[in-house]
């Protein structure tokens with residue numbers, strides 16, 4: 232058992248996975264100009280809940296995820312993860328991360344990269360190898376275990392990063408467009424797998440995507456953001472049923488399309504297809 236598990240239990244198993252309260256992030260850029268990347272963001276994610284962030288390019292999705300991961304600090308407001316400061320949660324490695332760039336270590340093999348979080352937590356060699364093999368199978372890279380990242384395509388590297396983020400079955404996953412570099416078939420397969428993994432491990436997920444159908448398929452709630460300044464403009468609850476019912480048939484179900492329309496309308500600020508929508512939602516895929 233990890234020290235973080237003890238802390239979570241001490242805080243009560245119902246401790247909110249992520250709690251962002253009044254978080255504002257202001258960047259100072261050239262000539263002292265300021266960019267309000269995030270403006271007074273409030274967001275709570277319950278244990279086991281899947282929340283997607285969607286919105287046009289530059290609306291602050293990655294910035295919000297970076298605050299939760301303690302890769303950057305809010306200008307004002309606070310971020311807690313399982314009741315701890317974001318910093319403490321990072322030190323305790325309470326979550327898995329898969330970001331826009333795969334971020335693999337070039338001098339480690341594929342298997343070596345996946346085993347890294349386990350190594351850092353002192354998992355024995357045999358258990359590490361077994362877990363890496365399991366994860367490599369999951370992401371379809373069993374034959375590439377001994378290759379180095381530079382020998383893989385971008386999509387394959389991204390799958391290694393996803394496998395690494397899952398290595399310790401974390402209770403929280405922070406994912407920034409993790410499937411962006413994948414072909415459509417692999418992407419849908421990874422979405423199906425992610426739903427299954429979350430159901431099995433009870434992981435909460437904060438997931439950034441540009442794809443409305445992806446957000447709808449995966450999420451309990453879709454958080455819609457708008458830029459300049461980055462704000463939450465709507466939160467759409469998606470109730471598409473239990474993980475075991477979320478298969479490929481669901482992608483063609485009436486309820487699925489209704490939820491896709493609801494998110495699209497929230498993004499556009501008008502009914503789907505409205506004139507304001509075309510520019511407001513630039514950078515958001517509707518496929």
Ligand SMILES: Nc1ncnc2c1ncn2[C@@H]1O[C@H](COP(=O)(O)OP(=O)(O)OP(=O)(O)O)[C@@H](O)[C@H]1O
Pocket residue numbers: 258259260266267268286287288289290291292293294295461514
């Ligand atoms: N380190 C930084 N310094 C200055 N400005 C920044 C920095 N990081 C982000 N920004 C600005 O903050 C805003 C939000 O950026 P962010 O990367 O969070 O957007 P995003 O929603 O993730 O966009 P995308 O969909 O393109 O990934 C943008 O205007 C960006 O230019």
Ligand SMILES: [Mg+2]
Pocket residue numbers: 292293294331407
């Ligand atoms: Mg981003």
